[in-house]
Amino acid sequence: MPSSRPRQGSEEPAMTTVTSPAPATGAAEAKSTTGRAPLRRGLLRWLFVAPALAYMALFFGYPLVRNVVMSFQHYTPKTYFTGEAPFNGLDNWRAVFADELFTDALWHTALFTVGSLLGQFTIGLALAVFFSRRFRLAGFVRAVLLLPWLVPMVVSAVVWRRILDQDHGMLNTALHAVGLVPQDGVPWLSSPGVALLSAIMVNIWIGIPFNMVILYGGLQEIPRDLYEAASLDGSGPWRTFRSITLPMLRPVITVVLVLGFMSTVKILDLILALTSGGPADSTQTLGTVTYQLSFLQLDFGQGAVVGNALILISAVFAVLYLRANRADFGKGK
Template structure:
């Protein structure tokens, strides 16, 4: 009798704990979702809903009257055709590409050079780095207004300096010439973005083991060979972050161009960001403004996915 009881007790215990074990993974999954739920609600409310609303608006006849009546009838692809048939859209797209590529190349190149320079410690290096952060800390509108005064054709400090050293006698029309205004906007944006690139790349350089540089030196590698074979490969993940974030922030810039040139002269500095503003808030055509906004979102998403995939394919062990 006791032997039978002894045999049945483990079976009973197993049967008693079996449902609890089956409930364990489900309960853990529930707890995981509960922890994630606040973030999901936040993302859906502040990112998902505006994105869906913007897509729907691009297929609607959305005007100021809509805010009073609530009526925004669907008009199919009329908004999209209106934007793509607009000659200004093609110019704005091309100028956005030039502005973005020029800004990224300038910011990254100078930022990397400064990061490499400051990786060699010297007296007052920390103070100089702190001073170079100032353009990044100043609001973009303030920077644009200051540079607008600096680049003034008649009374600007820049033309006065160039005239003093004999490089420009009549003064360069930095912001009043259609052929120069976009370049001026690119130069100002490069000045603003250099500190961000320098700080992130400097942090990445500090994470590279010194032993790799010592091994390269023992192998007889010069500075340029060491930079190509050691620094750049080890810095690739940081470079990815810098370029992707730089692209996302540059392609949609609005306040800098509005405060610097207002999109002029002769629409020579119109970008997709300023075109969205012009269509939505000056012409009050919110449907077409939403179309340009969706184009910006698609370009940004395509760049991020493409660049991250290429970087992952080129990384070791993938």
């Protein structure tokens, strides 16, 4: 009778499995594919960003670097024909910083910028809060108030130059009619002590609509529930404004002030159309000095120095203000 017990070793070859290299190869290929995926995604991201980077480098990076280099060169109209612009070290910088006009222009720029920002922001915020309350014809009145922002700045400056004329201006005529000024009027643009104040006033009028629109949009994003809860707690208007409106508007306020500073500190066309930097250089700013040195005196090296100072001031203000606002926001969280 044959034995049912299998012979030893009879099925060992059948049970022995030969390891195929296919799984290992598949795992290696999968690992390789997985490793290439982040690289491919990174390349795609850079491809999408590349046009913007090229645009920034071409139209912002190159002029900035060229302006810095030019500030260390003796760059004159002759350079455009000969191509020779010898380096003169710090001579341009010394000449600019030793000139009293640069110091006066720096002071005038600070006064013009601070005065304009305070006026534009304060009046713009007041108008934004006023229009946040719904009433008849609110949209029409807001549209009318946008007109100063839509009109080109040079056109606004020319109109205001006529209005502020000492002899035939509408402002002096109206003020004299109510007995606020003498018959000869106020020399709004011809007096060194008043001209800068007049330029600030005109710039405030131009910048109010921008501040009002941006701040009005920020006010619409504040939940109404917060005001209702404050009203139920007995909070007054000023306390509600200080405790709810201003903290909620902080990001919008940052944008308004930074953009307002950038556009105001370098302003040129408004002052050129109003006073051309006069009288007696009382309205000269860094922007007008840059224009005067570069395009009137044709000293492009010294003009580049003032331009670099202007860029540096703008960059420092933006970085410091944004960092301070970010720190305050983090504490608020």
